[in-house]
Amino acid sequence: MASYSANSREEGRAPLPMENRELDWWLMPLLTVVVLTLFGVYTTFRAFENNYYLYTKNGANYLSPFYSPLLPIAWSLHLPLFGLKMVSPAIYILIFPLAFRLTCYYYRKAYYRSFFWDPPACAVAEPRADARMKYTGERKFPFILQNLHRYAFYAAVVIVIILWKDTVDAFIWTGPDGSHHFGIGVGSIVFLVNIILLSLYTFSCHSWRHLIGGKHNCYSCSCVTRSSYGIWKKVSFLNHNHALWAWVSMLSVWFTDFYVMAVASGMFKDIRIL
Amino acid sequence: MRDKVTIRLFRGNANGGTETDYEVTTFPGMVVLDAIHQIQGTQDSTVACRWNCKAAKCGSCSAEINGRPRLMCKSHVEDFADSNGLIRVHPLKTFPLIKDLVTDVSINYRTAEKIPPLTVSEDIPRPFKMQQIDVERIQEFRKCIECFLCQDVCHVLRDHNRKDGYFGPRFMIKIAALSMHPLDTGNRLRQLKEEGGIGYCNITKCCEEVCPEHIHLTDNGIIPLKERVADYYYDPLKILIRKIVGPKKK
Numbered sequence: 001m002a003s004y005s006a007n008s009r010e011e012g013r014a015p016l017p018m019e020n021r022e023l024d025w026w027l028m029p030l031l032t033v034v035v036l037t038l039f040g041v042y043t044t045f046r047a048f049e050n051n052y053y054l055y056t057k058n059g060a061n062y063l064s065p066f067y068s069p070l071l072p073i074a075w076s077l078h079l080p081l082f083g084l085k086m087v088s089p090a091i092y093i094l095i096f097p098l099a100f101r102l103t104c105y106y107y108r109k110a111y112y113r114s115f116f117w118d119p120p121a122c123a124v125a126e127p128r129a130d131a132r133m134k135y136t137g138e139r140k141f142p143f144i145l146q147n148l149h150r151y152a153f154y155a156a157v158v159i160v161i162i163l164w165k166d167t168v169d170a171f172i173w174t175g176p177d178g179s180h181h182f183g184i185g186v187g188s189i190v191f192l193v194n195i196i197l198l199s200l201y202t203f204s205c206h207s208w209r210h211l212i213g214g215k216h217n218c219y220s221c222s223c224v225t226r227s228s229y230g231i232w233k234k235v236s237f238l239n240h241n242h243a244l245w246a247w248v249s250m251l252s253v254w255f256t257d258f259y260v261m262a263v264a265s266g267m268f269k270d271i272r273i274l
Numbered sequence: 275m276r277d278k279v280t281i282r283l284f285r286g287n288a289n290g291g292t293e294t295d296y297e298v299t300t301f302p303g304m305v306v307l308d309a310i311h312q313i314q315g316t317q318d319s320t321v322a323c324r325w326n327c328k329a330a331k332c333g334s335c336s337a338e339i340n341g342r343p344r345l346m347c348k349s350h351v352e353d354f355a356d357s358n359g360l361i362r363v364h365p366l367k368t369f370p371l372i373k374d375l376v377t378d379v380s381i382n383y384r385t386a387e388k389i390p391p392l393t394v395s396e397d398i399p400r401p402f403k404m405q406q407i408d409v410e411r412i413q414e415f416r417k418c419i420e421c422f423l424c425q426d427v428c429h430v431l432r433d434h435n436r437k438d439g440y441f442g443p444r445f446m447i448k449i450a451a452l453s454m455h456p457l458d459t460g461n462r463l464r465q466l467k468e469e470g471g472i473g474y475c476n477i478t479k480c481c482e483e484v485c486p487e488h489i490h491l492t493d494n495g496i497i498p499l500k501e502r503v504a505d506y507y508y509d510p511l512k513i514l515i516r517k518i519v520g521p522k523k524k
Contacts, residue, residue, distance in 0.1 A: 012288035012370040014377070105477055105497055112476045119429040122480035123342050126433050135434040139473035147500070147508035206493070210501035218456035220405035229407055239493065 017125075025121035032114035039254055043094065046257060050088035052264040053257075055187070059173040060270055062187045064260040065194065065253050066090045069162050097253075100156040103149040105206045106246045150207040160195070160202050167191040184274040187259060194249075194256040201245035204238035275352050276300055279359045281309050283321065288371045293362070300351055306363060307335050307346035310375070322374040330486055333421030337375050338364040343423040343484045368425060368432040379422050385441050388469065392452055393460040408456040414494060415451040417487040418444065424481035424491060430474045440471035443481035447495035453502065463506045466499055475500070 046066055053067035063070065067090050075087040101107050112118045117126055118135070138146050170191040173183035202208075213232025219225045238245070263270045281296045296317055298309045307325055314321050326332040328347045335346040339354055340362050354361045369377040394402070424443040430436050441449075449470065453462045466472045477500075481491045489495070505512055 014284065014365045014367050014371040015286070015288060015290055016284060016364055016367060105492075108476065109478050112478050118476060119433060119478060119480070122427050122478075122483050123338070123432075126429065135430070135436065135474070137430065137440075137471075137474035137476050139471075143476070144473070144508075147504040150501075150504070150509065206497045207501060210498055210505075214498050214501065215505065217408075217454055217458070219407045221456070226407075242493075 025124050029114040029117075029120050032110050036111065036114070039250060042254065042258075046261065047088055047090040047094055050086060050090070052261045053090070055260055055264040055270065056174075057263075058270075058272070059175060059183070060185055060187060060263075061169045061172060061174065062191065062260045062263065062270070063166050063169070064257045065163055065166070065198075066094060066257045068093070068159075068166050096152070096155040096159055099152040100149075100202075101246070101250070103146050103152050104246060105149070106243045108146060109243075110246075149205075150211065153202070153205050153207045156202050156205075160199055163195050163198060167195045182274075183272065186271045186273065187263065189273075190256050190259050194252040197245065197249040197252045200238060201242070201249035203235065204242045204245050206239060206242070209235045209239050275302065276355060276359050279309070279351055279355045279361060281306075281313060282360055282362045283310075283313070283374070284364045285321070285374055286371075287373050291374075295360075304351045305347050306337075306339055306344075306349045306351060306354065306361065309351055309361075310346060310363070322372070322376045324376050331419055333419035333486075336366055336421045336423050336426065338366060338426075343426045345421060345423070345486050348486055366422070366426040368428075369422075379425075381437060382420070382422055382425060382442075382444065385445050386448065388441075389445060389448055389452070389465070390460055390462075392455060392458050394457045395459050398457055402457060404456060411494070412451045412454050414489055415447040417489055418447060419487060420444065421486060423484045423486065427480045427484045428475075429478065429480065430471075434474075436471070436474055440474040441469075443475070443491045443496065445470070446472065446475070446499060447489065447491050450495040450499050453499065463503055467503050467507060472496070472499055472503055 043066070046064075053064035054070075055062040071089050071093075073089065076084055077087055078084050113120060117128075119126055136143075138144055167188075170188040171182060171184060172180050173185075174180055209232065212235055213219070213225075213228035216225045216228060219229035262268055278297050278299055281298055282293050283296060285291050285294045296309075296313045298312045301308075305328075307323075307328060310321065310323050310325075314323070323335065323337075323346075325335040325347065327334070330345050330348040333345070336343065337346050338344070339346065339349050340356075341364075343366065346363070351361065363375065365371055365375045366377045366379075369379050369381065371377050422444060425431055428440075428442050430440045431442050446466075449462055449466060452458050452460065453466075475492075475496055477492050477497060479492045482489070482493070485491060507513075
């Protein structure tokens with residue numbers, strides 16, 4: 001039988017180890033670390049690659065979401081070891097969706113648990129005992145910036161609008177004579193699924209839910225607040241699955257970029273359906 | 275279902291104690307609280323445990339079963355016995371221990387006293403008439419049975435012991451219920467940010483996972499409050515507008 005004596009527990013708490021969950025609590029944090037790290041490595045590689053982001057063969061019009069919109073900016077840097085290098089536009093485009101996901105209330109839960117172990121899982125103690133009393137949560141820099149999530153949301157809305165335009169373009173094919181007509185390729189379907197999932201993720205955002213109606217206390221007070229109540233209810237319905245949209249939209253945008261890279265580099269061919 | 279299970283129960287107080295094994299005879303539908311009662315009735319009448327309704331409505335029998343905060347009256351023995359028929363039952367670890375499974379949760383009542391009650395203008399005619407769309411959001415928070423499992427699992431209180439800086443999830447939703455009340459005229463944002471310490475919450479949602487009433491504490495309570503605090507203290511555009519046109523009346 002295990003015996004315990006009062007030791008480091010504060011304020012006369014039970015003299016027991018802080019956690020003794022024997023379940024596989026580490027599985028979710030591990031999975032999160034693996035997937036987010038792989039996504040981070042892939043995205044960094046693609047952002048710096050600055051190639052294979054546009055596929056226009058056979059009249060298709062697929063632009064990778066990592067490089068959209070195509071900006072008329074061409075910055076170059078003179079690097080000591082590499083010479084003159086073009087700055088990939090993906091670097092300054094990806095800042096906005098990255099900021100949206102970094103400050104997202106769901107991703108915060110995911111990375112605070114998985115990367116910061118704060119806590120690693122429910123009722124599982126933070127392993128760094130020396131850091132216990134230094135915890136400041138989201139009260140100090142840099143985490144206090146999480147309070148500006150709504151600005152990242154505004155930027156994400158602009159990006160989603162641009163990606164909807166790219167999706168429409170993915171269904172408009174260019175003929176040999178330069179005419180444009182409706183058509184469907186596998187890539188078009190990939191783009192459509194991706195933008196639907198990205199829209200669900202963006203418009204299930206907690207900040208949006210607050211701004212569109214959550215901020216009101218009295219919904220019955222005017223026709224404006226009554227209307228916002230209706231929208232708030234719908235956003236709340238989407239918001240219930242915000243974590244799901246966060247994951248599937250990340251995987252879909254990952255796959256969409258990979259698809260464009262693969263067909264543009266000749267790894268495999270895009271199949272025309274219609 | 276097993277005929278017998280072993281309850282490995284913490285016996286002792288804050289100065290020390292042991293985990294003691296008790297073998298109990300099971301019956302269909304048996305919950306962990308039944309097992310504790312059987313131990314008290316047939317093996318050791320000195321086992322201390324707090325309970326009242328045995329219907330998951332009074333919030334008294336909170337404990338940690340296999341390392342996770344739960345209500346003993348809502349935890350079926352057959353769901354928690356491992357392959358050896360063993361269930362570990364410990365007291366809540368965030369609060370001072372009195373004896374065995376009984377902890378001193380009075381800090382929660384002292385925290386509750388710090389929150390100003392509903393403040394309604396004298397001009398509003400009594401009794402209050404309210405529309406369903408105005409109250410349904412806060413009705414969820416009224417389901418709270420004050421079992422304090424959310425306070426127990428909150429890592430800010432449990433791991434970092436910041437009871438001096440953060441009210442905890444139970445009191446965040448108490449403030450949410452007041453703040454979102456259509457008739458409340460109190461400004462609760464300063465208390466939320468300063469004394470209540472909402473910034474300590476990093477929304478890791480453990481409070482939501484353990485809530486026996488399935489209240490969405492973070493999604494529907496704490497996050498909307500964080501957004502309200504952001505409106506007032508952090509959104510530069512709103513701060514600028516407020517400076518130009520003056521503060522909005524509630």
